[in-house]
Every structure is written in C-alpha cells, then in structure tokens.
Amino acid sequence: MAIKKELEGGIGEPLVEANEDGTAQKSKGQPWMVYFSTFIAVCGAYEFGACAGYSSPTQSAIREDLSLSLAEYSLFGSILTFGAMIGAITSGPIADFLGRKGAMRFSTAFSVAGWLAIYFSESPWPLDIGRLATGYGMGMFSYVVPVFIAEIAPKELRGSLTTLNQFMIVTAVSVAFIIGTILSWRALALTGLIPCAILIFGLFFIPESPRWLAKRGREREFEASLQKLRGEDADISHEAEEIQDYITTLDRLPKPKLLELFQTRYLRSVTIGVGLMFCQQLGGINGVCFYVSSIFELAGFSSNTGSIIYAILQIIVTGIGAALIDMTGRKPLLLISGSGLVSGCMITAAAFYFKVHEVALGAVPALAVTGILVYIGAFSVGMGAIPWVVMSEIFPINIKGLAGSLATLVNWFCAWLCSYTFNYLMSWSSYGTFILYAAINALAILFIIVAVPETKGKSLEQLQAAINA
Numbered sequence: 399m400a401i402k403k404e405l406e407g408g409i410g411e412p413l414v415e416a417n418e419d420g421t422a423q424k425s426k427g428q429p430w431m432v433y434f435s436t437f438i439a440v441c442g443a444y445e446f447g448a449c450a451g452y453s454s455p456t457q458s459a460i461r462e463d464l465s466l467s468l469a470e471y472s473l474f475g476s477i478l479t480f481g482a483m484i485g486a487i488t489s490g491p492i493a494d495f496l497g498r499k500g501a502m503r504f505s506t507a508f509s510v511a512g513w514l515a516i517y518f519s520e521s522p523w524p525l526d527i528g529r530l531a532t533g534y535g536m537g538m539f540s541y542v543v544p545v546f547i548a549e550i551a552p553k554e555l556r557g558s559l560t561t562l563n564q565f566m567i568v569t570a571v572s573v574a575f576i577i578g579t580i581l582s583w584r585a586l587a588l589t590g591l592i593p594c595a596i597l598i599f600g601l602f603f604i605p606e607s608p609r610w611l612a613k614r615g616r617e618r619e620f621e622a623s624l625q626k627l628r629g630e631d632a633d634i635s636h637e638a639e640e641i642q643d644y645i646t647t648l649d650r651l652p653k654p655k656l657l658e659l660f661q662t663r664y665l666r667s668v669t670i671g672v673g674l675m676f677c678q679q680l681g682g683i684n685g686v687c688f689y690v691s692s693i694f695e696l697a698g699f700s701s702n703t704g705s706i707i708y709a710i711l712q713i714i715v716t717g718i719g720a721a722l723i724d725m726t727g728r729k730p731l732l733l734i735s736g737s738g739l740v741s742g743c744m745i746t747a748a749a750f751y752f753k754v755h756e757v758a759l760g761a762v763p764a765l766a767v768t769g770i771l772v773y774i775g776a777f778s779v780g781m782g783a784i785p786w787v788v789m790s791e792i793f794p795i796n797i798k799g800l801a802g803s804l805a806t807l808v809n810w811f812c813a814w815l816c817s818y819t820f821n822y823l824m825s826w827s828s829y830g831t832f833i834l835y836a837a838i839n840a841l842a843i844l845f846i847i848v849a850v851p852e853t854k855g856k857s858l859e860q861l862q863a864a865i866n867a
Contacts, residue, residue, distance in 0.1 A: 431605070431627050432551055436559045438600035439546050441593040442502055442539040443563040445509055447570025448590045449478060449536045454688075455578025456586060460525070463583070470522050474529050479814040481533020482540065486806035489541035490799030497614075498546040498607045501538060506594045509535035513590040532590070540786075541806045545798065548790035549607040550627050553857050554724060557787055561720035564783030568716050572709035609858070612645050613795050637857070644859040645795060659801055667792045667865045670850055671805040674785035677842035679812030681739055682835035683777055685820030690770065696828065697749055697766030704767055708774055715778035722779075727854040728788055729846065731780035736843040738776020743836035745769030750828035769832075781842075785809075791853045794862045 453475040461471050485505070493501035508531045515528030544563045551559045570593075578586050605623035612620040624634045624641075659668050686693065694704035723731060746769030753762045793801045823831040853861050 429552060429555065429628060431629075432555065432559070435550055435604040435627070436547050436562060438597060438604050439502065439543050440562050440566040441597040441600065442505060442543045443566035444570040444593040445506070445590065445597070446536045446539045446543075447567040448574055448593065449509070449532045450567070451571035451574030451578070452532075452586060452590065453478070455575055456583035459583045464519065464521065464525065466522060474522070474525055476814075476818075477526055477530050478533035478536065479810060479817070481530040481535075482537030483807060483810045483814070485534040485537020485539075486541060486810050487803055489538045489806060490801070490803030492538070493542045493545065493802075494610075494799035497610050498542055498549065499601050499604070501542040502546070502597060503601060505535040505538035505542065506597050507535075508532070508538070510591060510594050513587050513594075517584050517587040528587075537806065537810060540809070541802050544786045544790040545802060546607055548787070548858065549609045550605075552628070553855060556791070556858075557723035557728065557854060558720050560787040560790055561716075561723050561783040563786060564778075565713070565716045565720050568712045568778065568782070572713055575705070575709055609641055609645070609795055612641050617642075640857060640859050644863065659797060659804065664794075664797055664801070666849075667794070667797075667862070668801055668804070670792055670865070671789045671801060672808050673845055673849060674788055675805050675809040676812060677736075677839075677845060678781050678785045679809055679816055681777075681781070681839040681842060682743070682773075682816060682820075682832075683782075684813045684817040685823075685831075685835075686770065686773060688817050689820055689824075693746075693770060694767065696824075697753070697763050699763040699767050704770070707767075707771065711771055712774055712778050715775045716782060719779040719783060723784065723787070724854060727852050728784050729850055729852045732784050732846045732850065733780075733843060735776050735780025735782075735784070736839055736846060738772055738779070739781065739839040740836050740843070742769050742771075742773025742776055743832045743839060745772060747829040747832035747836065750832065754829060788850065788853060791858060791861055792865050 457471060457475075460466060460474070461468075466474070485508075489501065492504055496504060512528040512531030512533075512535065515524050515531060517528075519525040519528060544560050547560045547563065548556055574586065574589075577589065581589070605626045606619070608620050608624040608627065611623055620641075621634070621638060624638055625632070628634050628637070659665075690708055691701035691705050694701045719731060746766055749762050749765035749769055752758050752765070789802065789805050820831070823834065851861075851865060856864075
C-alpha cells in the first residue's frame with residue numbers, strides 16, 4: 399500500500415490507492431476487543447442520553463422542592479445546551495491533545511461533578527452549575543465517542559458500531575423518562591453516575607485509538623493497540639502501513655486554522671460534515687422530542703400513552719438502523735430517513751390543519767399520532783445516527799479535531815435554535831410549523847443526493863483521501 403499523492407500544487411490524485419487486487423487483506427483475528435472497547439465508549443453515549451432525559455420527568459418535583467419559578471427551571475433545562483456548546487468547541491483540541499481515552503476521562507469528570515452538584519443542590523445556583531457541567535460532558539461525548547469508535551473499528555463493522563452511539567443515547571433518554579416517574583429527582587441524578595463509573599473503570603482495559611497514537615508518533619504503542627484490537631493472530635501489516643503512510647503524508651501538510659478548513663482541499667468534507675448537522679437538527683427533531691407530550695395533548699391524544707409508544711419505537715427503530723447501516727450503506731438509509739421525515743411532517747400538518755379548520759375532527763388524534771410516530775421512526779433509522787457516523791469518517795486526522803469541533807458546535811447551536819423557536823412557531827401556526835419542517839427535510843434530501851458520498855466498505859484513509867483530494 400503506497401501513497402501516490404504529490405504534494406506540489408495541493409490538488410491532484412487521491413492520497414490513497416486501492417489495493418492491487420481491489421480487496422482488503424482479511425484479518426484472521428477475532429475483534430472481541432473492538433466490541434468490548436465500543437461497549438465501554440458508548441457508556442459515554444448513554445451518559446449523553448441520561449443528561450438529555452433528566453429534566454422532563456423531574457420538572458414538577460424540582461420546582462416544588464427548591465421553590466423554583468418557571469423561569470428558573472427553564473434556565474436549568476436550557477443551560478444544558480450551552481454547556482454542550484462549550485464542550486463542542488473544546489472537544490476536538492482536547493481529544494487531539496489528551497487522546498480519545500483522555501478526552502472521555504475528561505468528559506466523565508465533568509459529568510460526575512455535575513451530577514453530584516445537582517444531587518446536593520438546595521438552591522438554584524448549584525443546580526444550574528451542575529447542569530452546565532453535565533452539559534459540558536455531554537458536548538464532549540457527542541464528538542469523541544463516535545470518533546473513537548470509527549478509529550478502532552474495522553471498515554466492515556464501522557457503520558453499525560458507530561451507530562450504537564445513537565442507540566445508547568435514545569435508550570438512556572427513554573430509561574430516564576420511565577424511571578424518573580418512580581425515583582426522586584435526587585435519586586435519578588445518582589443513576590447518571592452509573593455509566594460514568596463503568597467508563598472510568600473500563601478505560602483502563604481498552605487500547606487507545608491506534609490512529610491517534612500514529613499521529614502522535616508513538617509507533618510501538620500504535621502497533622500494539624492495532625494488534626490488540628484486531629486479535630493476536632491477525633496480520634496487521636497492511637492496515638498499519640496504510641495508516642502510517644497516510645499520516646506521514648498529512649504531517650507534511652501545514653496544520654490548518656479555522657478559516658483554512660474552507661480551502662479547496664478540505665471544503666468538501668467540511669461541507670458534508672457541517673451540512674449533515676444542519677439537516678439533522680433544523681428538520682425539527684428537538685422541537686418534536688422536547689414537546690412531544692404537548693403535541694399529543696394539542697391533538698387530543700393521551701400524552702402518557704403517546705410518549706411511551708414514542709420512546710419504545712425510537713429504541714427499536716434505532717436498533718434496526720444500526721443493524722442495516724453496514725448492509726445497505728449510509729446514503730440509502732439517509733434518503734429513506736429523509737423521505738419518512740417529510741411524510742411524517744405532512745401527516746402531522748394535515749392533522750393540525752383539520753383541527754384548525756374543524757374538518758374531520760375525529761381523525762385528528764389518529765393522524766397526529768401516526769405523523770409523529772412516522773417522523774420519529776424515520777429519524778431514528780437514519781438521520782439520528784448517520785450524520786455522526788459520517789462526521790467521524792470523513793475528516794482527515796490532521797483536521798479532525800478542529801473540523802469535528804466545528805460540526806459538533808453547529809449541531810448543538812441548531813439543536814438550541816430548533817427547541818427555542820418551536821413554541822413560537824406553534825403559536826404562529828401549528829400546521830405551518832410542520833409544513834416548514836417538511837420543506838427543510840425535503841431540502842436535506844436534495845443535499846444528501848448531491849453532496850453526501852457513500853462511505854460504506856472503505857478504510858478511513860481511502861475515504862478521506864478520495865473526499866479531500
């Protein structure tokens with residue numbers, strides 16, 4: 399495996415050529431360490447979901463116990479997103495400096511401190527500081543977990559393993575919603591420490607990302623990490639050479655600054671990564687997710703029943719998406735997901751249109767529930783997880799920290815924007831809100847068709863070289 403890229407002139411042939419026989423050398427080892435490492439890493443994703451799901455079932459209890467006004471509790475709920483934005487800004491540089499495992503430890507420390515602050519809170523300020531700290535850890539995890547999994551996984555498993563990140567997030571949100579109806583708000587905060595404990599302990603037993611070690615010039619540790627991940631009997635020579643050749647070439651290029659990410663060399667990968675984050679969040683998911691109970695109530699359907707069905711469906715369909723991603727590919731699932739989002743929005747819009755104009759009122763609850771369930775099912779099968787998968791795949795390692803931080807920051811800003819504007823939009827027009835989301839999701843489909851490549855079945859080096867050639 400040799401790199402054929404000539405550095406003069408900046409743009410030329412791809413950095414990595416395909417193998418002479420067109421296939422990758424197969425490993426004889428069993429990747430049990432990849433599975434174990436992924437399990438440990440996705441505890442960070444579960445922590446993400448535990449943070450996101452905490453505020454909904456605890457609202458009335460916290461307000462009553464601490465005598466919080468609605469404005470004070472709203473600050474407590476929303477400050478999580480601001481913490482996540484700060485985490486997003488710093489996630490890439492920290493993961494590049496401390497390593498992927500170091501960044502997960504750093505995130506865990508903030509999460510533990512945040513949960514303890516919430517648990518011991520007797521007034522609004524410690525509560526808000528704790529929520530901000532858990533938000534910071536959440537923003538860090540949203541970047542480093544999928545990146546770590548993508549960098550350790552063999553290409554034939556990379557998609558499904560990276561998708562487990564989203565599966566664990568939605569599972570944790572659903573678990574928090576269910577057990578939050580049984581536990582006190584302080585006890586529920588302590589449950590957020592469980593994934594942190596598993597992560598802290600488990601990180602001692604899993605290897606660091608071999609690609610990060612290679613980038614840092616730690617050759618012996620790089621080879622030991624890759625061998626441990628691929629199995630003792632696996633021949634890692636081809637994969638190791640490919641990674642080393644690619645990183646050697648990247649090291650000869652200047653390390654880009656923020657504005658230089660938009661140069662021709664990196665413009666396509668940045669456009670794809672950031673564009674998918676816009677598509678994921680501006681299509682309405684946080685508005686629907688945060689206010690699903692009120693949507694069901696407005697449509698005349700039981701909010702408790704609807705929310706439980708919503709939570710269960712989200713877990714099931716996310717699992718299906720994880721199973722399918724390495725068989726069908728990323729792009730087909732994104733297109734199916736986008737089409738389902740448009741359909742779900744239009745069905746929900748029709749339900750509210752009928753209600754506003756007092757037409758077929760008996761059908762409104764069923765239509766609204768159908769539309770929301772189609773929407774969340776479609777989101778869960780593709781648009782929920784795949785933008786994070788693609789983001790973790792397409793950025794070369796010399797810009798991954800900076801570009802990944804940018805994409806993650808855009809995601810969190812758009813998440814805040816969507817959740818902040820949702821109630822205002824619904825006050826303007828309930829059916830108009832979902833027509834707007836349908837239009838945005840239709841534009842997302844067009845973006846996916848035009849700009850997003852299929853990343854299935856390619857090594858990270860092959861993929862990144864082709865996109866950034």
